[in-house]
Every structure is written in structure tokens, then in C-alpha cells.
Amino acid sequence: MSKKPICYSTKAYATTGATAPLGATVIERRSPTPSDVQIQIQYCGVCHSDLHYARNEWHFTQYPAVPGHEIVGRVTAVGSGVKKFKVGDTVGVGCLVDSCRTCPDCRSGLEQFCANMVMTYGSTDQHLGTPTLGGYSQSIVVTEDFVLRMPANLNLAAAAPLLCAGITTYSPLRHWKVGPGQKVGIVGLGGLGHMGVKFAKAFGAQVVLFTTSPGKVADGKRLGAHEVVVSTNEAQMAAQAGTFDFILDAVSATHDINAYLNLLKHDGNLVLVGAPEKPLPVAAFPLIFRRRSFSGSLIGGLPETQEMLDFCGQHNITCDIELIRMDEINTAYERMLKSDVKYRFVIDMASLG
Ligand code: NAP
Numbered sequence: 001m002s003k004k005p006i007c008y009s010t011k012a013y014a015t016t017g018a019t020a021p022l023g024a025t026v027i028e029r030r031s032p033t034p035s036d037v038q039i040q041i042q043y044c045g046v047c048h049s050d051l052h053y054a055r056n057e058w059h060f061t062q063y064p065a066v067p068g069h070e071i072v073g074r075v076t077a078v079g080s081g082v083k084k085f086k087v088g089d090t091v092g093v094g095c096l097v098d099s100c101r102t103c104p105d106c107r108s109g110l111e112q113f114c115a116n117m118v119m120t121y122g123s124t125d126q127h128l129g130t131p132t133l134g135g136y137s138q139s140i141v142v143t144e145d146f147v148l149r150m151p152a153n154l155n156l157a158a159a160a161p162l163l164c165a166g167i168t169t170y171s172p173l174r175h176w177k178v179g180p181g182q183k184v185g186i187v188g189l190g191g192l193g194h195m196g197v198k199f200a201k202a203f204g205a206q207v208v209l210f211t212t213s214p215g216k217v218a219d220g221k222r223l224g225a226h227e228v229v230v231s232t233n234e235a236q237m238a239a240q241a242g243t244f245d246f247i248l249d250a251v252s253a254t255h256d257i258n259a260y261l262n263l264l265k266h267d268g269n270l271v272l273v274g275a276p277e278k279p280l281p282v283a284a285f286p287l288i289f290r291r292r293s294f295s296g297s298l299i300g301g302l303p304e305t306q307e308m309l310d311f312c313g314q315h316n317i318t319c320d321i322e323l324i325r326m327d328e329i330n331t332a333y334e335r336m337l338k339s340d341v342k343y344r345f346v347i348d349m350a351s352l353g
């Protein structure tokens, strides 16, 4: 960083503190360098991680904070060295905007494990030296290697949440080779969970959804679950004991993880993608009996994210969304906290005009 790059201003929505609402502001973005792509953001999904981050629930928020990492839009400028994209292309940006490119993880396309990965918000911008700012804004500049191609046949607003909710559920289901002949549980029908149901079904597994919301049973089946269990019903839970090969837990809040470990067969695996603020206590017996595993998974690397987008294009898979205006974001957060979202809010960025 010998000299500060040239910047331009763009409208955004930010919060200045853990208890402050989000509101309109203007932020600086770097003008595209030779390897950069400048994107006019058309839609941005609202991930529960945005809420955790805005409210400093993970204790690393840098204010003012601009959340948003399910970004889709149109290319408005490219640097002189950009090869993969041109002005007018429809593209996406997920949770990562850069990484070191040289470590073994980066070399194998697992940029999400790079010690120096740069997240779309909450990291340090390598060019400006300031905190990275996310997609609740009209424009963003991202190095071309972290920009993804959006399948032309998908509705763009409904495809936006694939950039986080999609890859975060696709990646562990692929990594642990979920498929035909397996009984798979998805816990929590929110943004991630509803994509977990769609992917597990598409991969040929027998899918059981676990929800705390009795009102979501019919939707769970419509989205692809063969069976829906209301997890507050002890008899329904007991009937599932010891029968699962794999369970994906996409719950945003504290809950009893042991209840789900008990549902696994021997050698079964419970994978946590939810990132609640507080630790989830794990009891010894549900793990040591039947040699069960408890694992975690973080988004996915760039090659796998493109693979997931292409898979969705081929199979016509998108998210079930509720389109909102930018100034509805604070209400959307409150509704998300009440599990009242079907099944992802997506911001129409034209409303930030
Ligand atoms: P979301 O849309 O708010 O969905 C969360 C769902 O969890 C709710 O709809 C609800 O489903 C269930 N739930 C909420 N409170 C609960 C409680 N107290 N007990 C039991 N179930 C509860 O959130 P999301 O955007 O899908 O994100 C889910 C979590 O994954 C968040 O913590 C987020 O930060 C994290 N995340 C992780 C990664 C990663 O890379 N690992 C990536 C993205 C997000 P029901 O109504 O069906 O019970």
C-alpha cells in the first residue's frame, strides 16, 4: 500500500453499533485496478450472518459495518488485465473477495480455509487498508478471480442467496457424499435449511426436515422433504432415534445438539453450519455410543461455488425469496429473528436509488 488507490463514492446501508439500526450512508470503493471487476449490485440476499455481524454477536465487527455477501449484478467496468468478464455480464460475489492465492488451501480451491482470506465484510481491504464493506450497496469492486458467472436461465433475485446459503449447504452435502440410499436430516427451515432440503433431494437422499415451526410442515414437503418432524414434539423425535446417516444443522440460535446426535446411526455424522453466538454443549454419550461424529463446514471455495451455480442452472434450482426494499432491512432482521421468513429476504438494490 504505497499510495492510496483512487476511490469513488457509492450509496450503501450501514450500522454504526451493535444496537443501532441500519441506515443510508455513502461509502468509498476503490476504482478498478487492472485485475478488478466493478459491479452494479442489483440484488443482495440477507443472510443471518449479516445480522450476527451487524449486532457484533461474533465479537469482531468493525463499525460502520455494511453487511451483505449474497451479491448479484451487472459488470460496469473491468480492469485492463481482466480476461474472464466484460461490461454487461451478469455476475455474483459471495462471502469471499480475496485470499493469499499461494497457500496449499488456495492452490486446491479451498480459499475458505486460507489463513489470509478476505471476507466480503469484516476483513481488511488489501488495497485500502480499511474494513471491507459488503453488498448492501449500489456498487462493489472485486478482483476477477473471486467473481462468479451466474447461469443465464435463473431468476437473478432468486439466485442471489445461492452465493452463501446455496454453497454453504451444497458443499458439506457433496463433501460427505450424500446421495441415494441415505437418510439425511436438515435442521431449521431458514435460508440455509431450505437450500439444504432442495440439494439433499436433488442428490437423491431420503430427506427429513426438522423444524420448530409447525406452520412450515407443508412448505417443507413442497420444498422436497419426504418427511417433516416438528422438533418440539418428543414422540416425533424419539421415533427417529438412531436412523440417520447424516444431519445438517443450519440453526442460528442456541439449541440442543445432543437431541440430533442421538438420531444418528453408528458412524453417522452431524455437520454444523449454523453459527450461533453462544457455544453448544455436546454431551459425551451421544457421541461415544455408536462412534458418531460431530463436524463443521464453512461456505465453499471458488471452484465449488461455480460448480454449485452451474448445477443450479442445469437443474433449475433457485431460492424461495421475499423481495424487500433497502429501507425494510431493519424489519426484515426482526422477522428473521422470529423465524418468520420464507425463506430468504433479498434486497432490490434499485430501491437505494
Ligand atoms: P435463518 O434464515 O434465520 O434460519 C435459521 C432457522 O433456524 C430458522 O428459520 C428456524 O427454523 C431455526 N431456528 C431459529 N431459532 C431457533 C431456535 N431457538 N431453536 C431451534 N431452531 C431455531 O438463518 P440462515 O441465514 O439460514 O443462517 C443459519 C445459521 O447459519 C446462522 O447462524 C448463520 O450465521 C450461519 N451461517 C453459516 C455459514 C457457514 O459457512 N457455516 C454460512 C452462512 C450462514 P425453523 O423455524 O424451521 O425451526
Ligand code: ZN
Binding pocket: 047, 048, 049, 050, 069, 095, 164, 165
Ligand atoms: Zn451468509
Ligand code: ZN
Binding pocket: 099, 100, 101, 102, 103, 104, 105, 106, 107, 114, 115, 116, 117
Ligand atoms: Zn491462501
